[in-house]
Amino acid sequence: MKILVINGPNLNLLGLREKEIYGEDSYNDLIKMIQDYCEQEQIYVEFFQSNHEGAIVDEIQKAYGVFDGIVINPAAYTHTSIAILDALKAVKIPTVEVHISDVQNREEFRKTSYVSLVAVKTIAGEGFAGYQSAIRFLQENFQKNS
Ligand code: CA2
Numbered sequence: 001m002k003i004l005v006i007n008g009p010n011l012n013l014l015g016l017r018e019k020e021i022y023g024e025d026s027y028n029d030l031i032k033m034i035q036d037y038c039e040q041e042q043i044y045v046e047f048f049q050s051n052h053e054g055a056i057v058d059e060i061q062k063a064y065g066v067f068d069g070i071v072i073n074p075a076a077y078t079h080t081s082i083a084i085l086d087a088l089k090a091v092k093i094p095t096v097e098v099h100i101s102d103v104q105n106r107e108e109f110r111k112t113s114y115v116s117l118v119a120v121k122t123i124a125g126e127g128f129a130g131y132q133s134a135i136r137f138l139q140e141n142f143q144k145n146s
Helices: 027-040 053-062 075-079 082-091 129-144
Strands: 002-007 044-049 069-073 095-099 121-124
Touching: 002 027, 002 053, 002 129, 027 044, 027 129, 053 082, 069 082, 069 129, 095 129, 121 129
Parallel strands: 002 044, 002 069, 069 095, 095 121
Antiparallel strands: none
């Protein structure tokens, strides 16, 4: 199974500030945690992080016919990007949306997610562990359908 993990704007700065919301660990720690899990489960995984909406759209388009699942934390684009929603709809790859923080219990504007309109599941408030839960979900889904 092949999974693409996409992280949106500013997530490359994890661990630098707002530690009370996003924790102490860095983006590299996050990648390492996911890599270790995927190695153990024999899942092929690739990572992409960008601060640019169009670059994220390009990466989703390139995933068509290549990946069996997408895990995406679109960060602030969650709440604004119809372009990312449309790209995910177009490629029809099962997608799980992840948020490190509990977006439903923060500012009002974080309660809206365009990506959740296409996501097969949304996981929020589990910290970094949410990415692992997302991969597990895609894995179970993939096994059921193959
Ligand atoms: O909880 C999440 O994972 C978010 O997707 C993170 C986004 C935020 O805009 C969403 O509403 C919820 C923000 C990412 C900012 O990441 C940083 C964290 C710590 C230090 C610097 C950046």
